Amino acid sequence: MAPPLRLELSLPEWVADAVEWEHGFAGNDERMRLVIALARENVVRGTGGPFAAAVFERGTGRLVSVGLNGVERLANSSAHAEMLALALAQRRVASFTLNAPALPEHEIVSSCAPCAMCLGAVLWSGVRRLVWGALREDALAIGFDEGPVFPESLDYLRARGIEIVAGQLRDEARAVLELYARSGGHIYNP
Amino acid sequence: MAPPLRLELSLPEWVADAVEWEHGFAGNDERMRLVIALARENVVRGTGGPFAAAVFERGTGRLVSVGLNGVERLANSSAHAEMLALALAQRRVASFTLNAPALPEHEIVSSCAPCAMCLGAVLWSGVRRLVWGALREDALAIGFDEGPVFPESLDYLRARGIEIVAGQLRDEARAVLELYARSGGHIYNP
Numbered sequence: 001m002a003p004p005l006r007l008e009l010s011l012p013e014w015v016a017d018a019v020e021w022e023h024g025f026a027g028n029d030e031r032m033r034l035v036i037a038l039a040r041e042n043v044v045r046g047t048g049g050p051f052a053a054a055v056f057e058r059g060t061g062r063l064v065s066v067g068l069n070g071v072e073r074l075a076n077s078s079a080h081a082e083m084l085a086l087a088l089a090q091r092r093v094a095s096f097t098l099n100a101p102a103l104p105e106h107e108i109v110s111s112c113a114p115c116a117m118c119l120g121a122v123l124w125s126g127v128r129r130l131v132w133g134a135l136r137e138d139a140l141a142i143g144f145d146e147g148p149v150f151p152e153s154l155d156y157l158r159a160r161g162i163e164i165v166a167g168q169l170r171d172e173a174r175a176v177l178e179l180y181a182r183s184g185g186h187i188y189n190p
Numbered sequence: 191m192a193p194p195l196r197l198e199l200s201l202p203e204w205v206a207d208a209v210e211w212e213h214g215f216a217g218n219d220e221r222m223r224l225v226i227a228l229a230r231e232n233v234v235r236g237t238g239g240p241f242a243a244a245v246f247e248r249g250t251g252r253l254v255s256v257g258l259n260g261v262e263r264l265a266n267s268s269a270h271a272e273m274l275a276l277a278l279a280q281r282r283v284a285s286f287t288l289n290a291p292a293l294p295e296h297e298i299v300s301s302c303a304p305c306a307m308c309l310g311a312v313l314w315s316g317v318r319r320l321v322w323g324a325l326r327e328d329a330l331a332i333g334f335d336e337g338p339v340f341p342e343s344l345d346y347l348r349a350r351g352i353e354i355v356a357g358q359l360r361d362e363a364r365a366v367l368e369l370y371a372r373s374g375g376h377i378y379n380p
Contacts, residue, residue, distance in 0.1 A: 002211055003255065006200035007281045016192035065193065075286045076277050077314040078268075087266050091197045096265045096378060117314065120307025120337045124267040147310045148346035156338035188286060 009076070009084060011068055012047040025061040031109045032133055032169045035066070039081070039111040039176045042068045043185060049144075050180035053081040053110040055089035055098070058129055064106065065089040071188055082110050082118035086125045099126030107131065111173050112139050113166065116147030123157055130157070131165040133173025142177050143187040199266070199274060201258055202237040215251040221299045222323055222359045225256070229271070229301040229366045232258045233375060239334075240370035243271040243300040245279035245288070248319055254296065255279040261378055272300050272308035276315045289316030297321065301363050302329050303356065306337030313347055320347070321355040323363025332367050333377040 018041060025031045031054065038052035049069035056063055067085030071077055085108060090096055098106040107129035108122060113136040122130050136146045154164055181187075208231060215221045221244065228242035239259035246253055257275030261267055275298060280286055288296040297319035298312060303326040312320050326336045344354055371377075 002206040002209065003282050004278065005205055006198055007277055008196055008198050010196035015195055019192065021192055071286050075284055076280055077286045077316065078273055078277055078311050079286075083268055087197055087268060088194065090266055092193050094265055096261050096267045096269075115310055115314075116343070117307050117310025120305055120310060121268050123335075123337050124305075124307065126267065145313075147313050148340075148343035150338075150340065150342060152340060153306070153338035 009070070009074060009079060009087065011066070011070070011084065012042070012045065012073070014041070014045060014047070015066060015068065019063070019066060021063060023063065025056055025063060028131060028165065028168050031056055031061065032131065032173070034063070035109050035111045036133060036169065036172050036176060038066060038068060039173075040179065043176060043180045043183065048073050049188070050176045050185065051081040051110070051112050053085040053108055055085050055106055055108050055127065058105040058107045060104070064092055072186065078117065080115065080118050082108060082114050083121055086121055086127070090125070097126035099128065105129075111176060113146065116149050116153070119149055119153055119157070122162070123160065128161065129163040129165070131168050133167070133169050134177055135167055135170060138170070138174045138177055142181040199260070199264060199269060199277065201256070201260070201274065202232070202235065202263070204231070204235060204237070205256065205258065209253070209256060211253055213253065215246055215253060218321060218355065218358050221246055221251065222321065222363070224253070225299050225301045226323060226359065226362050226366060228256060228258060229363075230369065233366060233370045233373065238263050239378070240366045240375065241271040241300070241302050243275040243298055245275050245296055245298050245317065248295040248297045250294070254282055262376065268307065270305065270308050272298060272304050273311055276311055276317070280315070287316035289318065295319075301366060303336065303339075306339050306343070309339055309343055309347065312352070313350065318351065319353040319355070321358050323357070323359050324367055325357055325360060328360070328364045328367055332371040
């Protein structure tokens with residue numbers, strides 16, 4: 001008999017009401033504040049690790065999707081915030097690339113520097129811009145691994161037209177990591 | 191109103207009957223032949239890109255899960271074979287890591303060298319061994335990108351105890367890539 005051949009990925013129930021979906025998010029700071037708030041809420045409510053991300057239409061700031069770390073909740077080591085945000089955005093626009101001709105440009109904003117897996121996922125997703133808050137070293141400082149990401153890895157994305165902005169509201173983003181560490185949050189895959 | 195906050199990932203219907211789930215897969219070659227056959231079937235049936243992967247219990251060769259490229263079918267640029275195989279394996283054992291104390295050691299066998307995203311996912315998954323068939327250059331030769339994977343990326347996994355075997359039945363694995371290219375298969379994210 002075949003084992004299960006399908007699985008569901010979902011965000012926590014509280015997300016639907018915690019986000020102003022119709023709000024336009026004007027600039028880097030406003031977009032980053034949303035993902036930092038979501039990351040903090042994920043910690044406070046105990047629904048996952050201290051990481052959140054969101055996909056926006058780059059020009060208008062229209063919010064397309066959000067993602068929250070759900071590794072333990074979903075028993076899925078790939079359920080990082082960026083992965084869920086990108087997959088939900090692609091589902092919403094019904095395209096495997098957010099860079100399809102009929103679509104406006106998209107960007108992903110993440111509360112923390114993407115790990116090696118998520119950096120690859122960003123490359124395949126079709127977003128044209130990647131913004132993150134806390135730095136790789138901030139994640140390492142509380143015990144998380146980030147995987148094989150090198151300066152050349154970022155150059156690889158830039159060479160394919162993806163703009164990268166690192167450390168946007170870094171202090172506020174790092175504070176969520178520190179909150180998680182202080183509250184005894186589990187460092188899976190240390 | 192909130193957009194969809196969940197999504198489903200699934201394998202094609204034909205997979206259930208195409209795999210001998212209770213068969214024990216004795217060694218590298220037998221395990222690799224299964225994933226090459228699945229990759230070929232994915233091309234022939236038109237259900238995705240020319241890539242397949244499977245997770246096995248390392249010692250016994252018991253098959254835990256399989257994965258098939260479903261980027262276009264699922265409208266999800268992260269739906270690579272390795273991602274689906276790892277997520278379905280973790281779902282089956284109900285653990286976000288395949289390296290949990292109560293579990294036997296696991297390995298993943300992929301028909302092609304993992305891209306940057308999948309290499310990161312392998313690191314987080316808890317598998318102790320990674321085997322691939324076709325090489326990065328074989329995928330590049332038919333127009334696929336593999337992302338920022340460097341020799342140092344593989345060293346990073348090895349340093350964390352993951353054994354890597356590259357080029358297992360490479361010629362047979364490469365033949366599936368060439369079949370896909372000859373049959374006019376779409377090279378998404380070139």
